[in-house]
Amino acid sequence: MAAADFRAKAHDALGNRELRANFRRAMDGLMSKRAMLFADRTEWTALRALGAAVRARSLLRLPELLEQLETRLRDNGIQVHWAETVDDGNAIFKDILSRHGARRVVKGKSMVSEEMGLNHALEAEGIEVIEADLGEYIIQLDHETPSHIIMPAIHKNKQQIARLFSQKIKDAEYTEDVDRLTDLARRVLRRKFAAADAGISGVNAAVAETGTLVLVENEGNGRMCTTVPRLHIAVMGLEKVVERLEEVPPILSLLTRSATGQVITTYVNMISGPRKPGEKDGPEEVHLVILDNGRSRIYADPELRNTLRCIRCGACMNHCPVYTRVGGHSYPGVYPGPIGKILTPQILGLETTGDLPHASSLCNACVEVCPVEIPIASLLVRLRSEGAGKTPHGGAPVKGAGSRRKSQEDWVWRAWALVFRMPLLNRLSNFALTRFGWALPSDSPLLREWMTVRSRPRFARRSLHELVRREGIPHE
């Protein structure tokens, strides 16, 4: 997807009143629910510090913990697969499913599977993949992608969903009643769960010391997918591991409170193995696919590595003044909002998505709410520099570094530096801009970009230096 798409899509989204109302309502709700649960600032500060420490420690020892996780999972009877790219990941899924002759698959919500385009890959093999999370089911019916990582169908209102269900579900009556719409999906999907050959899920955290996959959800579809079919395949990005089980409670607490303003989700599903002999249900085989897809490259840089702390709560997008206005579909890649602005360019490369780090006013709202203290604003600035080919000493360049470098911009910054190094030049340029700035043509490089969305700036008639020299600084 070309970078210019963000601008065009954002522009369209801003003009779509229905879409903006849908997002406004949802984001206001999510923000106030979260705020209520973090009203105790002392607790928030301590919990957040613990969450950040857990994630930072996990990343520090990532290779070691991944090996420990693999060993423990294997001891527990869970098979582990490694995928360098999304194509490799999809191939692993196809291989496991075809060995089992699985044709019908039910799937719980998983952003990493969206990143892989897993559904398309499996459908191309003639495998039916049904998204079982209600929000995912809605957008799958409408052939859309998630517009939010927690609330995938948040861009739709109930009238739109009512129309969709009445058109796409057999024998469904038109109803705008949320309970009846939910019941309709329940009836369709229960049959799918009972008939499925395999279930697919994501992973919220993988515990190295016990070999446990932790999944959170409210609906029960995740439990259905991981319990009812005879085969369960889970997939996660390689950053999801934590060392110890006791590190899970703070992560869960931060995740559910930040995401939806709940003290806990209805279900926390901890899977430590397939069905044991004598057990009456549960999958006979459990697999875990660990995906890299650019993450080890992100890991190589000590600053950018912080991107991998993310626990996918979505709080950054709920609070982002850009996201809440343009919605999730304006962003290229599958992760929208602030986390997408730092993650997507690092995965897909700055050549195609280098505009994303610029789609921010650096207001810091995301940084304030991030439960694991990811310095998103600093990372946005870093990625802007990377786009211009400026990797700091000791850092590892991002994919596509330097692809946005413009010689004209370089020239401007060099001149700027000179002006601030040479007092005479500084005085001269200040004099010129204050006296003759009005005469700059509107389409000159200095003004053109600025004036695409703003009115023409008016230069002060005296510089600050001149004013201070003339009037002095009043002492209180």
Added chain:
Amino acid sequence: MSDARTAILGRLRAAEGKTPPPAEHFEVVAPRGWSGEEKIARLRRLMESVHTEFLDARGGDWTALLQDWLAQQGLAGLIYPPDTPLGRRLAGQWSGATPLIPYDRSLAEWKEEFFAQEAAGLTGTQGGIAETGTLILWTDETQPRTLSLVPPVHVALLDVNMLYDTLWQAMREQGWTNAMPTNLLLVSGPSKTADIEQTLAYGVHGPKRLLVVLVEGDPAFS
């Protein structure tokens, strides 16, 4: 795919940090010092706020109370785990109108029938968590995973002497690290969703209703 494994781990190892790990302070998830009654009250308040129903059978006969409750709901049956102490107690004392259905075969043997039952599923619990209003469920040979998932009503027995302040406390005091079951579940209400316009709707895929039966000091749970 072992090549992928080697390559990925190799890249990660090449970049591994040498900085000392930040300290973790767990006080914020540690026990709160709540009394027994405070724990019960808090668990109840939180679970009721998400539509969980309660039956207080402390000091009484839970089988009789449950019989009455089930008869009022007009459910087709009560599916229960026959090879557990509570299952044996139930079967031994049952005289109610609601038929008892033992979960005594593998899921595959009765999947269609099991999914179609308009019945309640009964499970024990391994205690509860007051901070979040949560039940701890272990699954094993005697207590299947689907018993608390597929039936439209889930009935869970909770011994009030097994309440913990926080999840962190429960996992440490119960020694989960050394003995994780194949599937450990935390359940904090009936199945729900807010995927349509942020409007809460109950009973989307799992149970539509959750009934917690509070018991105390019953030998079937020791």
